[in-house]
Amino acid sequence: MTILIYVLFGIGLAASVLGSVALVRFPDVYTRLHGATKCTTFGSIFTTAAVIVYGFARGGAAHQTLAIHSIIALVALLLTNPTGSHAIARAAHRSGVKPVGAVVDRLEEES
Amino acid sequence: MLVFLATSIVAFAAYLLLTLPSGTVGLWSVEELVAGAVLAALTGLIARNVGFPAERKERRAMLRMFNPLRWVLFLVYLFGPFLFAMARANLDVAYRVITGKIRPGIVKLMPELSTDLGRTLMANSITLTPGTLSVDIDEDTHALYVHWINVSNTEPSSREVCGSFEAWARRITE
Amino acid sequence: MIVSSVAFFAVAAVLSLCMIISVVRIGLGPTVADRVVGLDTINTMVVATMIVLAAAFDQVVFVDVAIIYALLSFVGTLYVARYLEKSP
Structure with a gap:
């Protein structure tokens, strides 16, 4: 069980570090959103999953409460994160930020 | 009531x-x-x-989600194809961060889903999976505009962009 | 003890390092949208860190705060996005 928790933490941390590096390295808003949203959501899922496993493995009422509340926090993250990034992408496009080096931009052509 | x-x-x-x-x-x-x-x-x-929502059709779609069978289907979707696609998305982003190889563009999809709930599910799935990010939706024609990080075809079908997600969204919400 | 609390603190430290890297983007970002992306990333990481620290300190209250923080930061992001849409 301990090994499982460490593996989950490892995957989560790798994804989070990748997300923040992607945020610095990519050239424009949309590609940065790709990196930031996917990687940080994936990373938080795995670090939270590690805490959930820890809570259920330790046993006892207090730790089970910790695990259940973590599940609710995970659901909140999963619902709000993609919606927020969608809102940012739409706002960026409407405020006139063009995708750098775009091959095709159907939204620009049709609106 | x-x-x-x-x-x-x-x-x-x-x-x-x-x-x-x-x-x-x-x-x-x-x-x-x-x-x-x-x-x-x-x-x-x-x-x-x-x-x-105010519309009768949308309300019925929302109340239909109280059926536990749909929750089971949703969980199967969440832990099966969705989690797998999300893991692949991270490897994909890692590859592009290291090599810097991108070919971005915004393409248009026409999902054939009849309810807002299904379209929401599909748009959120698209955002969290490999190389795609939903940018805007047309309220009248329901066209979905997707930012694609590696454009291989400027007139793609929904299968090329997001795999089986449209079929899953239809199965869960309709 | 299945996992020593040092491990939880180490994870929280690495997540904080990620937040500092994201702050670089908030400082550099040429447009407002770039800064909002950085802020959104930091919000997600703060929630993850709070949950890990809740396990480290054995305090369930931290997770409750994390849930409320996640929902409120989402509302904040939506407001900034709406403001960005209105101003050309």
Whole structure:
């Protein structure tokens, strides 16, 4: 069980570090959103999953409460994160930020 | 009335889950149950015009989600194809961060889903999976504009961009 | 003890390092949208860190705060996005 928790933490941390590096390295808003949203959501899922496993493995009422509340926090993250990034992408496009080096931009052509 | 009841039940379930091991009546104490019921009723009264859409068709689609069979289907989708695609998305982003090889563009999709709920599910799935990010949706024609990090075809089908997600969204919500 | 609390603190430290890297983007970002992306990333990481620290300190209250923080930061992001849409 301990090994499982460490593996989950490892995957989560790798994804989070990748997300923040992607945020610095990519050239424009949309590609940065790709990196930031996917990687940080994936990373938080795995670090939270590690805490959930820890809570259920330790046993006892207090730790089970910790695990259940973590599940609710995970659901909140999963619902709000993609919606927020969608809102940012739409706002960026409407405020006139063009995708750098775009091959095709159907939204620009049709609106 | 139906909408009020549905909102209250969801709010009450969330309250019960948050106060899980607190007492003697089942798993809860009497005080928590009473406070939860009052607060859930209040939430339903306030949110009866907000949380649910006004159209009859959309309302029916929302109430259809109370069927437990659809939850099972949703969980299967979440832990099967969705989690797998998400893991692949991270490897994909890692590859592009290291090599810097991108060919971005915004393409148009026409999902054949009849309800807003299905389109929301599909748009969120697209955002969290390899190389795609939903940017905008046309309210009238329901066209979905997707930012694609590696454009291989400027007139793609929905299968090329997001795999089996459209079929799954239809299976879960319709 | 299945996992020593040092491990939880180490994870929280690495997540904080990620937040500092994201702050670089908030400082550099040429447009407002770039800064909002950085802020959104930091919000997600703060929620993850709070949950890990809740396990480290054995305090369930931290997770409750994390849930409320996640929902409120989402509302904040939506407001900034709406403001960005209105101003050309």
